Amino acid sequence: MIxxxxxxxxxxxxxxxxxxxxxxxxxxxxxxxxxxxFFLQVKENKKYLTLSDxxxxxxxxxxxxxxxxxxxxxxxxxxxxxxxxxHVIPEQVEDFRYVxxxxxxxxxxxxxxxxxxxxxxxxxxxxxxxxxxDNLSWQKFSKINNHLYDLNGVKPVISISRNYPFKENFTHxxxxxxxANQDDIESTQAIKKNFVPGLKVGKxxxxxxxxxxxxxxxxxxxxxxxxxxxxxxxLEFQKGEKGKTLRLTxxxxxxxxxxxxxxxxxxxxxxxxxxxxxxxxxxxxPSFDPNLFVFGISQDDWQLIRNDPMKPLVxxxxxxxxxxxxxxxxxxxLSALENGIVNTSFTVRCTGKTEMYGQTYHCWKKxxxxxxxxxxxxxxxxxxxxxxxxxxxxxxxxxxxxxxxGLGEKVFGDLFDIEKKGLIPNTQWKKNALGKGWLxxxxxxxxxxxxxxxxxxxxxxxxxxxxxxxxYKIYPxxxxxxxxxxQPIDKFTPLYKNSKNIKIVQDAIFGSTNEVMGxxxxxxxxxxxxxxxxxxxxxxxxxxxxxxxxxxxxxxxxPYEQRDHALYVAFGPYKNPRYALSVIVEHGxxxxxxxxxxxxxLFKLIIDRxxxxxxxxxxxxxxx
Amino acid sequence: MYQHTRLxxxxxGFFQKFRNFDYILLVCILLLGFISxxxxxxxxxxxxxxxxxxxxxxxxxxTLMMLVMSFINIKYWFSIGYLAYVAVVGLxxxxxxxxxxxxxxxxxxxxxxxxxxxxxxxxxxxxxxLAKFFHRMKxxxxxxxxxxLTSLIIILLPMGLVIVQPDLGTAVLIAISGIAVLWFxxxxxxxxxxxxxxFIISLPFVIAFxxxxxxxxxxxxxxxxxxxxxxxxxxxxxxxxxxxxxxxxKGFLKxxxxxxxxxxxxxxxxxxxxxxxxxxxxxxxxxxxxYAIIIYRIVAIGASSRSYFAKIFCYSFGAxxxxxxxxxMSMVLGLLPIVGSPLPIMSxxxxxxxxxxIGFGIVMSARVHNxxxxx
Numbered sequence: 001m002i003x004x005x006x007x008x009x010x011x012x013x014x015x016x017x018x019x020x021x022x023x024x025x026x027x028x029x030x031x032x033x034x035x036x037x038f039f040l041q042v043k044e045n046k047k048y049l050t051l052s053d054x055x056x057x058x059x060x061x062x063x064x065x066x067x068x069x070x071x072x073x074x075x076x077x078x079x080x081x082x083x084x085x086x087h088v089i090p091e092q093v094e095d096f097r098y099v100x101x102x103x104x105x106x107x108x109x110x111x112x113x114x115x116x117x118x119x120x121x122x123x124x125x126x127x128x129x130x131x132x133x134d135n136l137s138w139q140k141f142s143k144i145n146n147h148l149y150d151l152n153g154v155k156p157v158i159s160i161s162r163n164y165p166f167k168e169n170f171t172h173x174x175x176x177x178x179x180a181n182q183d184d185i186e187s188t189q190a191i192k193k194n195f196v197p198g199l200k201v202g203k204x205x206x207x208x209x210x211x212x213x214x215x216x217x218x219x220x221x222x223x224x225x226x227x228x229x230x231x232x233x234x235l236e237f238q239k240g241e242k243g244k245t246l247r248l249t250x251x252x253x254x255x256x257x258x259x260x261x262x263x264x265x266x267x268x269x270x271x272x273x274x275x276x277x278x279x280x281x282x283x284x285x286p287s288f289d290p291n292l293f294v295f296g297i298s299q300d301d302w303q304l305i306r307n308d309p310m311k312p313l314v315x316x317x318x319x320x321x322x323x324x325x326x327x328x329x330x331x332x333x334l335s336a337l338e339n340g341i342v343n344t345s346f347t348v349r350c351t352g353k354t355e356m357y358g359q360t361y362h363c364w365k366k367x368x369x370x371x372x373x374x375x376x377x378x379x380x381x382x383x384x385x386x387x388x389x390x391x392x393x394x395x396x397x398x399x400x401x402x403x404x405x406g407l408g409e410k411v412f413g414d415l416f417d418i419e420k421k422g423l424i425p426n427t428q429w430k431k432n433a434l435g436k437g438w439l440x441x442x443x444x445x446x447x448x449x450x451x452x453x454x455x456x457x458x459x460x461x462x463x464x465x466x467x468x469x470x471x472y473k474i475y476p477x478x479x480x481x482x483x484x485x486x487q488p489i490d491k492f493t494p495l496y497k498n499s500k501n502i503k504i505v506q507d508a509i510f511g512s513t514n515e516v517m518g519x520x521x522x523x524x525x526x527x528x529x530x531x532x533x534x535x536x537x538x539x540x541x542x543x544x545x546x547x548x549x550x551x552x553x554x555x556x557x558x559p560y561e562q563r564d565h566a567l568y569v570a571f572g573p574y575k576n577p578r579y580a581l582s583v584i585v586e587h588g589x590x591x592x593x594x595x596x597x598x599x600x601x602l603f604k605l606i607i608d609r610x611x612x613x614x615x616x617x618x619x620x621x622x623x624x
Numbered sequence: 625m626y627q628h629t630r631l632x633x634x635x636x637g638f639f640q641k642f643r644n645f646d647y648i649l650l651v652c653i654l655l656l657g658f659i660s661x662x663x664x665x666x667x668x669x670x671x672x673x674x675x676x677x678x679x680x681x682x683x684x685x686x687t688l689m690m691l692v693m694s695f696i697n698i699k700y701w702f703s704i705g706y707l708a709y710v711a712v713v714g715l716x717x718x719x720x721x722x723x724x725x726x727x728x729x730x731x732x733x734x735x736x737x738x739x740x741x742x743x744x745x746x747x748x749x750x751x752x753x754l755a756k757f758f759h760r761m762k763x764x765x766x767x768x769x770x771x772x773l774t775s776l777i778i779i780l781l782p783m784g785l786v787i788v789q790p791d792l793g794t795a796v797l798i799a800i801s802g803i804a805v806l807w808f809x810x811x812x813x814x815x816x817x818x819x820x821x822x823f824i825i826s827l828p829f830v831i832a833f834x835x836x837x838x839x840x841x842x843x844x845x846x847x848x849x850x851x852x853x854x855x856x857x858x859x860x861x862x863x864x865x866x867x868x869x870x871x872x873x874k875g876f877l878k879x880x881x882x883x884x885x886x887x888x889x890x891x892x893x894x895x896x897x898x899x900x901x902x903x904x905x906x907x908x909x910x911x912x913x914x915y916a917i918i919i920y921r922i923v924a925i926g927a928s929s930r931s932y933f934a935k936i937f938c939y940s941f942g943a944x945x946x947x948x949x950x951x952x953m954s955m956v957l958g959l960l961p962i963v964g965s966p967l968p969i970m971s972x973x974x975x976x977x978x979x980x981x982i983g984f985g986i987v988m989s990a991r992v993h994n995x996x997x998x999x
Contacts, residue, residue, distance in 0.1 A: 010763050011932060014810040019923065019939050022807070026919070026946050033950060034912065036957045040867040041905040048867025055864065056880045226884040 057235065058225045061196045064216035065160050067243030069174050069206065071252045072278075072480065072613065077170050078207065083161035084141035086133045086154060091126035093153030103132055103154065106147060107140055127230055131198075135161065135295050162200060162294050166252065168287035169259050172315040173250065173478070175205020176290030178297075190215045200294065205315075206246070206478065209415055216243030247480045249278035251613065257605050258283035261598045266310040266586035267566075268317040268457040269598065271606060274465040274571060274580045277474035280606065282458065284316040310586075318412075318419040321454040322584060325537030326381045326519075326591065327569045328402070328449035330467055330505050333374055335401035336389045337501040344504060347373045350384035359441050361387050362549065364538070378508035379518045381536060383448050390447025395438060398446065399426040404495045406462040407455050411476050422459055425452035450540060457584045460569050464535075465580035467505060468571030471496035509533040510574055513596075520568065523596035525603065532572025532603045536591030539565040555589030563587035568595035572603050579606050636993070641695055644992040649921040652914050653690075653969070653984060657683045659911065660970045662876070663899045667890050667972075670877040675891050675972055682974050686981035693985025698993045701986050702933050705756030708749045709778070715742035716785040729789045741975035743786045743794040744966075747801050748979045751944060752986070754778060754805035755937040759998065766810045775806055792838060793963035797948060804943040808936050845961035858888045862956045865901040873904030891972040893964055897956045919946050925991040931998040934990035941983045 040048065069078035086103070093099050100121075104114050121130050132154075136144070145156055162177045164170065177200040184201050185192050190212040191201050201215070202208035222236040258269035262285030271280040288305050292298075297305075305312050314320065336342045352368035354361050363369065363383040369376070377385035390398065402408060408424030423429075425446065427438035445451040455463075462476055472492035496502050510533040512518045514526075519536040542562055555563055566588030571580040581602055588594035636644070664679045665672065693701075715733060719742055723730035732739045754775060758766065765771060779802035786795040807816065831839065848856035848863075865881035874880065879901040882890050890898050900908045919942045926938025945968055952967040954960040966976040 007762050007764075008932070011810065012935075014763060015808050015932075015935060015939065016927075018808050018810070019927070022939070022943055023923070026943075029946075029950055030912065030916065032959075033953050033957070034909065036954075036959060037866070037900070037905055037908050037912075040863060040957060041869050041900070041908070042871055044867050045870040048864050049870065051864045052868035052881055055861075055886050056884050224880075224884070227886045232884065 055227075056224050057222055058229070058231075060221040060223065061194070061218035062221065062240070063160070063196050063199050064194050064218050064240050065242040066162060066177070066200070066216060067210075067214040068245040069170075070245060070247045071250045071255075072248065073251070073616065074247070075252050077164070077166060077248065077250070077252065078174050079163050079165065080160045081163040082158045083134065084136040084138065085131060085157045085159050086136060086141075086144060087157050088130045088132055088154050089127060090121060090124075090130060090153075096121075099151055099154060100132075102147075102151060103144075106143060107133060107136070125229070134159075134198075162291075164290045166256070167289045167291065169252070169255050169283070170250075171205075171287045171290045172284040172317065173205055173248075173255075173282050174290070175202055175207040176293045177201055177207055178203050178293045188212065194218050203293070204418070205416070206248075208417075210244075210246055210479075213246065214243040217241045248478050249273075249276075249280065249480055250282070250478065251280050251606075251609055253609060254281040254602065254606055255283055257281075257602060259285065259287065261601060262286075262585070265588065266316065267584045267588065268320060269581065269583050269602070270317055270458050270461040271579055271581040271602065272461050272465045272476060274469040274577060275474065277465070277476040278480075279476055279478050280579065281602075282317050282478070284314070284318075284320075286310045286312040288312045315416075315418060316584070316586070317457045318416055320456055320584070320586075321420050321422055322457070322565055322567070323451075323453060323539040324407075324449035324455045324460060325539035325565070325567050326383075326449060327460055327535050327537035327567045327582075328447075328453065328455075329378060329381065329386055330509055330535055330569075331402050331405060331407070331463065332386055332389060332393070332398060332447050333378060333508065334405075334467070334496075334501055334505045335398045336393045337374075337504060338401060338497050339393060339397050341393045341397075342374060342389055344374055347371050348377070348382075348385045348388045350382050352384075354384050354387060356387065356391065356444060357440055361444060366552075374504070375508045375511055378505075378535070379511040379515060381512070381519045386447040387444045390443050391440070393443075393447075395443040395446055396426045396428075398443075399424045399429075402453075402463075405466050407459050411456070411458045411462050412478070415478070419458075420456055422456050423452060423454040449537060457582050460567070460584075461580055461582035464569040464571055464582060466495060467502060467509075468577045468580045471499060471502040506533065509535050509571075512536070513570070514574070519592045520570075520596035520599075522592070523600045525600060528575055529573060530603050530607050531574045532570050532599065533574050534568055534570025534572075534596060534599055536596055537567030537569070538589075538591045539567060541565060541587070555593075558589075560587050563589050566591045566594035568592075568599050570596075570599045570603070573607060578610060579603075581606075638695075641992045644994070645694070646921055646925060646988065646991045649918060649925070649984070649988070649991075652918045652921070653687070656914055656918070656969045657687065659899070659914075660895070663895055663902075663970065664891065664972060666877050666879065666902060667882060667895070667898060669883055679972055682977050683969075686977050690981045690985040690988060693982070694988030694992050696989055698929075698931065698934050698986070698989045698996050699998055701752065701989060702756055702759070702931075702998050705752045709753035712742050712746050712749045713782055713785070715740065716746065716782055718742075720785060720788060723789070729791055731789050731791055731794075738974060740978075741973070743782070743789070743791060743798065744973075744975035744979045745982070746782045746786070746798050747794070747944065747948075748941070748983045748986075750779065750782060750798055750802045751805055751937060751940045751983075754802055754809070755933050755940065758805065758809035758936060759931075759933040761809070763810055767812050767815075772811065772815070775802070778802065790835065791964070792834075793965050796963065797944075797951070797965055800947050801940065801944040804940040804947075805936060807943075808939045841961045841963075845958075848958065858894070858962055859958050861886045861888065862894055862897045863958045865897045866957060869901040869904045869908075871905045873900070873902045873907055876902055878902060892966055893952065893962075893971065894956055895970045895972070896953055896967050899970070900956075915945075915949050922987050925987055925994070929990050929994045931990075931996060933998050934994070934996075938987055938990055941987060945980070945983070 065080060068076055071077050090096055117132055124130060141156060180191055180195065180199045180201040185195055188211055194215055194217060202211045217240040219240040220238040221234060223231040224233050224235055225231055254271055258281045262269060265285060268284045270282045273280060292301050349371050350363055350369040352363050352366045369380055369382045372382045372385050402424045408422055410419045410421055412419055430436055430438050442451050446453050465474060472494055513520045513532060513534045514524050520534050525531055541564060566585040568583040568591050571577045581599060583595040583598050585594045661680055664676045668676050719730060719733040724732040724734055724739060731741050731743060733742060757775060779799055783795045783799055786798060844856045844859060848859040861881060865887055879898055881887050881901055882898045887894055887897055922938050922942040926935045929935045929938065948965060948968050951960060951965050955962055966973050968980045969977060
């Protein structure tokens with residue numbers, strides 16, 4: 001008993017000692033748990049609260065409303081319209097099969113379209129929106145609305161979409177929008193930020209250039225969602241901002257006329273304000289309807305545009321590298337005067353052809369012009385005279401002057417990624433690019449705008465404008481904004497050495513249009529209000545062989561692709577010039593018969609519209 | 625002589641027994657029951673649905689059962705110690721043979737009126753069994769090879785039966801319950817130290833033998849952000865829920881993590897997460913205090929008991945409950961890998977509650993009959 005009880009005491013001592021150890025351990029573990037709770041719930045609370053919100057709140061972005069393009073007078077060139085769409089949320093439809101077949105009947109969907117819709121349905125979650133149709137006609141839309149009682153779960157929706165009311169008139173200038181692809185998203189930050197499925201972004205033209213300004217910001221809907229992504233309740237709706245509306249310097253009336261004039265022909269017309277550099281019209285023909293691209297172009301339409309031999313997809317104003325032909329002559333003359341190679345009394349005898357360095361060079365006039373001075377040579381576009389001047393001047397000096405007046409480099413800088421630089425050759429260029437020495441014969445044909453020299457229509461327009469304004473540098477632009485103010489001329493940098501030389505050239509060009517024997521005499525307007533001065537140009541697309549020269553074929557007798565390009569550059573009104581233009585008709589045959597008459601019509605309209613334009617400027621109409 | 629008189633006065637009347645109740649413990653258990661009901665109501669999305677109803681029924685039935693158990697003399701519980709153990713082992717064998725398989729493991733046995741998880745009961749009955757085993761043993765015999773081997777067999781047999789289900793988590797908890805008894809019985813410290821060292825050394829080999837999903841759990845615990853939508857999802861969502869609760873919580877029925885279904889297993893293993901999200905640090909601390917009081921009362925009852933059986937049972941049960949709570953909370957707080965252990969009373973699940981209530985019943989019986997000696 002004593003043994004047993006002493007054993008009991010020992011046992012009790014042991015168990016109590018161990019209980020004490022256990023108790024202390026429990027205490028520390030408990031402190032551990034509490035501090036963990038404290039750490040998570042008090043110290044890190046903010047972090048986990050954010051994570052919890054991230055879990056439960058999901059944002060739905062809606063496509064932003066795109067900024068518009070207006071012309072100088074506020075007409076909408078690229079606007080938004082309400083597209084009628086049909087949305088279905090599959091899980092809200094009791095009998096999906098019935099509804100979808102009913103819709104197929106009502107919308108007269110073709111089998112392929114119908115299959116596309118069914119395929120889309122399988123790709124989305126049942127509570128996501130299925131867009132059955134994205135651009136319904138009003139008739140079909142109202143038909144659906146009349147049958148809604150029968151179409152449980154179908155939602156007619158009005159959504160904002162791009163619209164180009166002037167169709168093909170502005171395609172090359174403004175461009176078009178279409179569904180954003182992976183490249184668009186990766187290359188432009190604003191697209192990445194505002195991207196929603198189905199977002200339409202600028203693909204070419206100003207729509208692409210000003211994407212960041214036009215795109216606007218998304219409407220944002222915030223919903224509470226559960227772990228499976230199902231929306232439980234809407235928490236917030238944040239209205240986005242519409243993109244910036246851009247006002248262009250373009251006059252829609254002039255643009256429309258340009259489109260009309262070039263109808264069924266390939267070519268380009270551009271018109272520019274010679275003091276401000278504002279582009280009044282800029283058209284490349286043929287064009288196409290940009291609205292076709294907004295909801296995705298059909299295969300047939302695309303093939304039609306792509307395979308057109310006149311290449312509607314090419315923006316000829318900016319991308320077309322043409323030999324300037326005789327339209328370069330004012331620059332050749334100016335360069336020679338500036339460098340003191342010739343003066344007004346310098347004469348050359350033209351016999352129709354001239355022999356230099358063992359080569360025969362022909363003047364366009366077989367019989368020759370006889371003795372011609374600078375003014376006469378310009379007026380009648382005598383090639384022999386300019387061969388001689390170019391020979392004496394040398395290509396390096398000529399290229400210097402040409403570059404000064406805007407040839408050989410991009411007119412709009414970075415504005416269009418497609419714009420071409422053209423080419424103003426000199427000896428150095430040939431050595432670098434072709435690895436060969438310059439031949440003197442090449443100088444001679446450069447003097448009449450053939451050979452290596454290449455210019456774009458917009459460059460020719462700028463060149464003419466800068467001669468017309470008295471030889472001052474201007475900066476062509478398309479968008480009216482705060483940065484490019486209509487600057488007074490005295491702030492411009494002169495491009496000449498002696499302003500007299502500019503006057504001489506201007507006068508010679510005047511003669512070319514307004515005096516008997518002038519190449520564009522037939523296109524003149526005598527009324528001083530509209531009177532303009534211009535220089536024709538005919539650019540050969542291929543070398544003329546001796547036999548062909550003998551044949552002396554008329555334009556219509558030559559196959560289309562071998563006909564000469566017809567060019568015309570002009571400025572007016574002559575007494576107090578304000579506008580310059582360039583016209584190029586591809587394979588138009590002859591500058592004076594094809595291109596110059598277009599200038600006549602253009603100047604009439606441009607000058608008539610000048611007053612309206614001025615009245616807007618005086619009102620300081622700059623609100624955008 | 626003195627002892628004789630004590631023994632005769634040990635026969636207590638009904639009201640005496642009633643007076644002997646530990647009311648603090650009872651109130652705490654009822655409070656816990658109430659909290660668990662409210663939390664269950666919240667998991668049902670603020671409506672009285674299946675889980676709430678079922679939990680209430682079980683709570684009511686098992687609390688009554690606990691009260692009835694406390695009127696039964698502790699001697700009786702001592703006497704059925706081995707029998708109960710054998711019965712539960714039998715049930716485990718039955719589970720192995722005819723158990724119900726659910727989500728990849730065979731843990732339940734259909735007893736016609738209830739689907740029972742015998743492994744949960746084993747957590748308690750292994751304590752009863754071992755407590756009885758050590759009750760009469762002299763201290764010098766405790767560390768004999770015979771004793772150690774026998775007790776190890778008693779622990780390893782049910783463990784093995786649970787591991788094959790497979791349910792490693794519960795097996796570990798059974799082992800912990802058993803080891804707690806060994807600890808209080810006075811097994812030499814060095815064995816515990818050796819065991820711990822041996823465990824650490826063999827850890828790499830153990831990991832090699834783990835099932836892929838178990839390995840994944842360990843890896844996920846070590847780096848939950850590696851696969852946030854897959855294996856790490858539970859831990860991450862649970863931490864977000866607890867952490868976003870803040871000091872005062874998001875409010876009753878306002879736990880977004882749970883009612884938007886980001887929380888996994890919110891009725892069972894992760895019930896504390898939901899509670900903590902809705903009631904915050906303060907609520908969680910109060911819950912912990914309630915648990916602490918319960919454990920303290922259990923230990924105090926053990927300390928005041930005259931019989932060695934009651935003492936060792938209460939101490940071991942207190943330690944086991946403490947470990948269950950700690951493991952569950954550490955798990956949901958991201959301190960331990962997910963092992964699948966319920967939080968006593970709070971978690972939904974009949975077997976677990978039954979086991980816990982049986983434990984409380986025996987403890988209460990020890991309290992009511994605290995002067996009872998067991999020969």
